[in-house]
Amino acid sequence: MPELPEVEFARSVIERAALDREIADVDDTDAYVCRPHRAGDIRAALVGRTLTAAHRRGKSMWCDTSGGGAVLGIHLGMSGKIVVAAKDGDEIDGGDYWEGRRVPGDYRWARFTVTFTDGGRLMLVDPRRLGRVRLDPPVEKLGPDAKGITAAAFAHAVTGGTAPVKGRLMDQHLIAGIGNLLADEILWQARIHPARPGDEITGPEVDRLLKSTRKSVRAALKDGGVHTLDIIGHRRADGRCPRDGAPMVRGTVAGRTTWWCSTEQTRSAPVV
DNA sequence: TATAGTGTTATCGG
């Protein structure tokens, strides 16, 4: 689930439900998710402290800890969710984006757990185990957050190389927060073929892409995630473009399954 | 049973 909007939701769950509660125990024994793994390192850094703030940039989150402790970094990967459970095991917050459900715990895939002194728990629930928990994450390597990126930084990100424009939109070092679905939406909104080389994108096209990015990110944050975006439900074999009814085309761009409108998003650059 | 998948990164080749 996690692209920028989903991660922002997870961050807000932590902020709402997990700050300022003393940490009694930490399960960091999943050596795949908790990396680099030195057994008990994360536990030792957290026990006795509290989380004091929850931050996000792109798809990465990190929490400050009390008393000048280490920073706790959390990345949701492809399938991660943040769940905060009460001591009786009932879910009180988090889980599926925007649903706000209270589901009695199916926590089979809790790969990292912080237990508070009151018995409550903060969990990274991640079936695929592609999420990551680590201390002092290198957040500075990320580009500016897609929500609020400047026009200059955006233009550089798009046009600064020959890779497909979709790949550049998804490059977290250039812009942080755009994933596979958001990228398809942004390119569809802007009527630009995903495989066009970045450095061949014209000025007006860059402007369209920036507007689409702002619009799509804002809409997904407001409406409940990237699944609510206009083109996502049409990314399928019998899908048709909601604007002109033309068939949607599927291909692989920048290593990811990509869908675009067969008539509106053409590979050739516009004639100037 | 086979395949695809909302992400990241190490590795390889130009």
Place this chain on the structure above:
DNA sequence: ACCGATAACACTAT
């Protein structure tokens, strides 16, 4: 060294 493409990672759902 830079840039981009690809494979690998782990595991579930369809």
